Amino acid sequence: CHEVEKAYLAETGRVIKLNDRTLANLAKGGRRLSDFNAEKGWLTREETERVIEYSVETARRGFPLSH
Numbered sequence: 001c002h003e004v005e006k007a008y009l010a011e012t013g014r015v016i017k018l019n020d021r022t023l024a025n026l027a028k029g030g031r032r033l034s035d036f037n038a039e040k041g042w043l044t045r046e047e048t049e050r051v052i053e054y055s056v057e058t059a060r061r062g063f064p065l066s067h
Contacts (some may be wrong), residue, residue, distance in 0.1 A: 001018040008016050026032070043051065055065060 001020045001023065005016055005018055008014070038045065041048070058065060
């Protein structure tokens with residue numbers, strides 16, 4: 001992990017921290033926490049995108065979401 005962190009820093013100039021346990025679990029077929037949490041949501045990914053698009057569009061027009 002440390003070698004990859006150093007290589008990424010040299011290439012991009014940005015610092016990242018990699019957790020070796022997380023990477024090992026993913027390599028064994030584990031799921032990312034964000035994917036697991038997304039499955040527990042009320043909306044599908046597509047519905048979430050629609051809500052976000054609607055919110056951004058109404059904000060651009062100057063309307064609050066309570067309108």
